[in-house]
Amino acid sequence: MIDRDNIFGGEFDMSNKRLWLPILLMVLALMIAACGGTAPTETTAPTAAPAPAEEEAAPAEEEAAPAESAGANQLEFYSWWTAGGEADGLNAMYDLFKAMYPDIEIVNATVAGGAGSNAKAVLATRMQAGDPPDSFQVHAGHELIDTWVVADKMEPVTFIFEENGWMDAYPPDVISILSYNGEIWSVPVNIHRSNVMWYNPAVLEANGLTAPTTIEEFFTVADALKAAGVTPLALGDNGIWTATHLLESVLLGTLGADGYRGLWTGDTDWNSPEVTTALESFARMLDYVNADHAALSWDQAAQLVADGDAAMTIMGDWANGYFTSIDLKPNVDYGYAPSPSTDGIFMMLSDTFSLPKGAPHRDNAIKWLTLAGSKEGQDAFNPLKGSIPARTDGDRSLYDEYLQSAMDDFASNAITPSLAHGAAASEGWVTAFNDIMTLFVTDRNVENAQAAMAKACVDAGVCGQ
Ligand code: GAL
Secondary structure: HHHHHOOOOOOOHHHHHHOHHHHHHHHHHHHHHHHOOOOOOOOOOOOOOOOOOOOOOOOOOOOOOOOOOOOOOOOEEEEOOOOOOHHHHHHHHHHHHHHOOOEEEEEEEEOHHHOOOOOOHHHHHHOOOOOOOOOOEEEOOHHHHHHHHHHOOOOHHHHHHHHHOOOOOOHHHHOOOOEEEEEOOOOOOOOEOOOOEEEEEHHHHOOOOOOOHHHHHHHHHHHHHHHHHOOEEEEEOOHHHHHHHHHHHHHHHHHHHHHHHHOOHHHOOOOOOOHHHHHHHHHHHHHHOOOOHOOOOOOHHHHHHOOOOOOEEOOOOOOHHHHHOOOOOOOOOEEEEEEEOOOOEEEEEEEEEEOOOOOHHHHHOOOHHHHHOOOOHHHHHHHHHEEEEEEOOOOOHHHOOOHHHHHHHHHOOOEEEOOOOHHHHHHHHHHHHHHHHHHHHHOHHHHHHHHHHHHHHHHOOOOOO
């Protein structure tokens, strides 16, 4: 259904992507991690970043208990799902697994920090040390393929798809972004949408306002809210990925689907005036965010909207999982709309579960992946997670109003890949981008940020000199 507008803006073939620079960067990162012991490498530049709050802090306490031994009958699954909604979805899948396999002990290995801001570095260290979990959460697209598959750290899972008759159960374009050299490398559990604006309807109504549909309208509404003493936009960028997340929505709204996709394929010029406009809009949006944004996490920012302490936030639809986990109702307690100027476009990402080479309990991992890829598993997980099933045969009646609307939009909108969540670009590029954003949210220097972003595209091997 989504190949009408290919996610990556052309014939997608991961095998032909220019991968060498990102791989070299990854290898370098792994070597540095190996030399430096087990301390995780932060993905942001801490010098320019404000002090992180607990949620995104170094994951010492949250670090997973290592699997006791390959002999114990365990399943160690590794993720960063600790917030309301995401943890609930995972627990629902665990409950199903426990009912099916009561003898297998689940080791819930989590490293807190939204979008894997801490978990990915700890995972890289473990993988480098030859200590993989049995399965781990990884984003579909470049994150999966460039970081792990090309580096020869994964087993293909094509056989699981074939044994379970799944080849027709998933959209071909979803399978294509999990494929490399004729094999499928991970099991997709969901589709998330990144370009969603969540708002508090009572706050808007009390000020005689409606949710803005364009970037221009956003500023009109934001001015009115600010004049009334209300924080217009909640941001929680103690993990810098949320700033990248906001910017990807502004880039999409400014450049449109084709222009945005071209940023990651070299077809759109990073030095163009449209990119300048997007960066200026982003910098201007920062005039309207909560003063304590640098101390908060994404879910704490969502909570500001829930409490009526801010009117809007732009976040992926795991925020829907968060809102429902605190018993709020869509279209009653909170509203949603495509982020400004992105109506008709669905910025997608997908969480997938992997089978790393050397998984200590490989048979149990295969059982887990078989559940994760099943209709039953996805229909238990996604209604709580705030995502729609990656499968095409999910039971619509189990999903709330927001998620039903996301299903409809995914089936009809232009699809674009998320940068902040691994779909659009290699991890090396995303890390470079996050570092640029760390500086940009502080100094708001559009010229410097744009030049650095243009350079990052060259460094990634995608843009010419
Ligand atoms: C994303 C991930 C989502 C959600 C979010 C916040 O990267 O794909 O499943 O967990 O981070 O943690």
